Amino acid sequence: MVTEAILTGVFFFFVDGLGLGSDDPAKNPLVSAHLPTLTALCGGRRLTQGELGQGRLVPPGEGACVAVLDPAMGVAGLPQSATGQTALFTGRNAPAIMGHHVNGYPTPTLRRVLLSDSIFKRVAMHGGRVTFLNPFRPPSWERLLAAEPPADVSASTLAFFAARQPFRSLADLAAGQAVALDMTGRVLRDRGFDVLPVSAWEAGAIAAKVASRYDLTLYESFVTDLAGHAQHERLARDILENIDRFVAAFVAEASDTLLVLTSDHGNVEDLSVKTHTKNPVPALVYGPDQATVASGWHDLADVARGVLRYLGISENHAD
């Protein structure tokens, strides 16, 4: 594998609990929120099943390509975080490996899959530069410096841990080299951390600057999932509008980074239920070779495989 094949990097924006729902503004904040950038990237369509259709890509043009992904991956039940994230970040059918969908922290089996097949590990092993844009606060950050991964970490964090690269801290956040999970830093301030407010636009610009120095950058936001479980419409709209501003700044500032925005399962797109949903999830791909990258994406595992292929890394796990 040749590292020289990596021409432009990938910004993997993982939005937890973002599905394609109905066109009903009373249920779906993706309809009621003001999302000019996401709508423009979707060729004037909203991110709903009715406007995007099942399994179709928005034709390439001024906008992005949007693949409609199946988060269930052939396994009955409600899609969940641990299996969904493992599939997104390894390219393996984690729900099928487990025989069911797993919520919360990854099981020992999922941990083994993440530690062996993480895309961040695979890119790093091929000489690529990988980073995780979210800062970790004490004591989590110190625990992530250990040789052994902590027991209580999400699949996304474990996937990055597998690459054995430095995690970002609150010092990086203060230096404008990290972005908080809610972009603005409010969640950290509410917990007593001395963190300056950042606008979603500023956060998107920081993301573009950091991502320009890496082959693969992960940014995770799970406040969407929390708003969905809380069925909190105002909060959900505010978060989605911040994501829209973040993406606007990112695409304005990042000239040649491929943006991949996707999710592990539905939730926030249907505020009439407290749980995750069985809705498909979007994978919005914008940037160099977007149509080629997203062609043939049908489920969560296709995202990981597509990212590796784009970065010139073989999909063969034995390489």
Ligand SMILES: [Zn+2]
């Ligand atoms: Zn959830």
